[in-house]
Amino acid sequence: MLDFGNGYQAYKSTAVEGKAAGADIHKLVLMLFDGFLDELSRTEGHIQAKRFDKKAAGIERMLKILGGLDASLDQQNGGEVAANMQKLYQHCGQALLNASLKNDLTSLDTVRVIMTNLQEGWQGLSQSAA
Structure with missing residues (x-):
């Protein structure tokens, strides 16, 4: 049987790398x-479906993304805003x-609200910078 999941992951990874190569900060x-x-969203589905191995992998990916967002903060010039963003990421x-x-969906909902609000703020910054 063919494993299309690996091909899809490779395609998705290549597509993301291509977008990232030409993107500004x-x-x-x-x-x-x-x-x-x-x-x-995927991790939420994994918890609901009791696919705990996939849930763990999703949590790990999100923690790595949070690390990337944290690393992108300019602590020297960002002042209070950067410090507050770091606290939110933590x-x-x-x-x-x-x-x-705890397989707690309520905690994921809290994270979704925070991250959606931060995303909207970045979208506003991106639009005003353009």
């Missing part, structure tokens, strides 16, 4: 938010760990 950050929120990371340990 705002677009890259928005891509991270998009990927995070997509993974959050809070989301803790909520993801809680969701993973």
Whole structure:
């Protein structure tokens, strides 16, 4: 039997790399938010379907994305905004760990609200920069 999942993953990875190669910092950050929120939805489905191995992999991917978002913060020039963003990312990371340990969809909902609000803020910055 053919495994189309690996081919799809390779296609998806190539498509993302292609977008990232030509993107400015705002677009890259928005891509991270998009990927995070997509993974959050998938992870929610994994919890509901009791696919705990896939849930764990999804949580791990989201934590890595949070790490990337955190690394993109300009701590030296970002001042209070960067510090607050870092606290929000840390809070989301803790909520993801809680969701993973307890299979708690409420924690995922909290993370979704925070990350959607941050994404909308970045979209506004991206539009005003254009």
